[in-house]
Amino acid sequence: MNLSLLEAFSAVMKTGSTTQAATLLGISQPAISRSLKRLEDTTKLKLFQRAGPRLSPTPEAQLLYQEIVDTYVGLDRLRQAVARIRAVGTGSLRIASSAALGLTFVPKVLKLFLDKRPDVSVTLEIANSAAVRNLVSSGTHDLGLCADEIERANLVSEHFMETMGVCVMRADHPLAKTQLITPHLLDGVSLISLSPDDTARKQFDQSMTEAAVTPRIVVETQFAATVCELALEGAGVGLTNSLTFISGDYAAQGLVARPFAPDIAFRSLLIMPPHRARSRLIDELVAVLAAERDELSAACTAQFGPAAKR
Numbered sequence: 001m002n003l004s005l006l007e008a009f010s011a012v013m014k015t016g017s018t019t020q021a022a023t024l025l026g027i028s029q030p031a032i033s034r035s036l037k038r039l040e041d042t043t044k045l046k047l048f049q050r051a052g053p054r055l056s057p058t059p060e061a062q063l064l065y066q067e068i069v070d071t072y073v074g075l076d077r078l079r080q081a082v083a084r085i086r087a088v089g090t091g092s093l094r095i096a097s098s099a100a101l102g103l104t105f106v107p108k109v110l111k112l113f114l115d116k117r118p119d120v121s122v123t124l125e126i127a128n129s130a131a132v133r134n135l136v137s138s139g140t141h142d143l144g145l146c147a148d149e150i151e152r153a154n155l156v157s158e159h160f161m162e163t164m165g166v167c168v169m170r171a172d173h174p175l176a177k178t179q180l181i182t183p184h185l186l187d188g189v190s191l192i193s194l195s196p197d198d199t200a201r202k203q204f205d206q207s208m209t210e211a212a213v214t215p216r217i218v219v220e221t222q223f224a225a226t227v228c229e230l231a232l233e234g235a236g237v238g239l240t241n242s243l244t245f246i247s248g249d250y251a252a253q254g255l256v257a258r259p260f261a262p263d264i265a266f267r268s269l270l271i272m273p274p275h276r277a278r279s280r281l282i283d284e285l286v287a288v289l290a291a292e293r294d295e296l297s298a299a300c301t302a303q304f305g306p307a308a309k310r
Contacts, residue, residue, distance in 0.1 A: 005042065006068055008035035012048075013057060013065045093281055094141040096125040096132040099223040101145045101161075101268060104247040105296065113288045120281060128222055132271070139273045142282060145289075148267040149199045156272040161293050163243040163300050165200055165264030166257040168231045168250065175237060176256045183211035190236030191215040195222040203264045204239055224266075231255060241266040242300045259304045 011021035012032065022029040040047050047061040057065070097106045103126065110122055125135060129146035136144035137154045145160060167181040175185060186208070194201040208215065218236050221227060227238035228250050243266065244250075245257045270286070272278070278286075 002038070002042075005035050005039040008032050009039050009047070009061075010065065010068055012036065012055065013061070016055075018055065091119065091281075092121045092123070093143070093285065094123045094125070095143050095145075095285075096127060096135040096141045097145040098129045098132055098147055098268070099126055099225055100147070100241050100244055100266065102126040103223075103225045103244075104249075105243065105292070106145065108247070109285075109288050109292050112292070113285050117281070117284070136271050136273055139276070142272065142279075143285065144269075144271040146269055146271065147199060148269050149197075150269070150271075152269075152271075154274055156274055157269045160268045160270040160289075161243070161297060162265055162267045163241055163297065164304060165204070165239055165260050165266060166242045166245055166304060167260050168228055168238045168240050168245060168255050168257045169236075170231065170234055171254055171256050173237065173256070175258070178258060181237075181258045181260045183207050183213045186215040186237065187213040189215050190218045192219045192221070192227050192230045192236050192238035193217050194224065194227065194239065195220055198222065200239070200241070200264050200266050204260075207262050207264070228255060239264070242304050243296060246299050246303065247296060257304070 007025065008021065008031075011024045012018055015021045015024055018029050018032040018036070022032045025032070036047065043064070045060045045064065046058050047064070049056040049058060095106070095110075102124065106124065110124065114120065114122065123141075125132075125141065127135070129150050132141075132144040132146040133150040133155065135141040148159075167175070167186075169176055175181060175189070178185060193204070196202075196205075219230055221230070224241040224244035225248060227240040228244060228248060230236070231238040231240075232250070232253060232255055239260065240257075242257065245255070251257070270289070272282070
């Protein structure tokens with residue numbers, strides 16, 4: 001069905017006459033009349049009763065016009081949807097993150113991102129790295145941040161950040177006066193540690209074994225932030241991520257952090273579902289993540305120094 005015929009018909013229905021319809025569309029009145037005749041021939045519908053110069057729409061014409069109106073409304077909605085998608089992408093994001101990054105770092109990033117994209121809705125899931133991996137690989141989440149210990153099959157992954165391990169303790173702890181913590185200083189000391197399956201914990205255990213040192217592990221937890229909280233409570237010395245210490249502003253709460261040697265690396269990945277093109281929103285969020293990561297990495301280096309210098 002020719003669109004120009006429908007436009008002529010709609011103009012007549014709106015204005016009530018072929019003359020005014022012609023003026024509305026900027027064409028001649030005979031052209032309007034010919035279009036109405038062709039539309040009736042095409043649809044096999046009687047659309048108007050003609051009494052001299054007057055046209056009276058039939059019930060069939062009323063029904064057809066309503067369908068055309070509904071179609072144009074739908075097209076307007078489609079154009080508006082295209083404009084919204086062009087402006088903000090899908091309009092929603094689902095993010096999964098390990099606690100090390102998700103409890104303090106990611107919320108700050110999301111605040112900056114949402115300041116620029118207030119119409120976007122975000123779902124943030126905090127889980128262990130294995131769960132983050134499963135959420136992203138299944139396609140239910142758009143982006144994930146997790147430790148590099150995960151299985152990377154069926155994922156798009158890239159290195160995101162590397163920071164060093166530090167020992168945290170209250171300011172009144174005897175080791176707070178020491179500028180560098182080594183394994184021998186932890187022999188018999190009450191220690192708050194990450195879970196045995198954590199890659200940083202495995203590095204720590206190896207350093208203890210090589211030094212023939214046996215700390216007294218009082219608490220094991222999978223979250224670096226929990227290590228800091230327990231150390232604040234005076235449970236002992238905690239091995240944690242310098243990123244967590246700085247982004248959580250634990251120094252202002254009375255916690256002291258000291259570098260640990262040999263170096264223990266905390267490495268994280270940025271992961272996304274396979275076979276899915278990155279949306280404009282994802283690109284913008286990743287840019288904010290990268291900018292804040294660089295700033296935080298610089299803060300970690302400024303306070304604890306680069307690994308090569310220890």
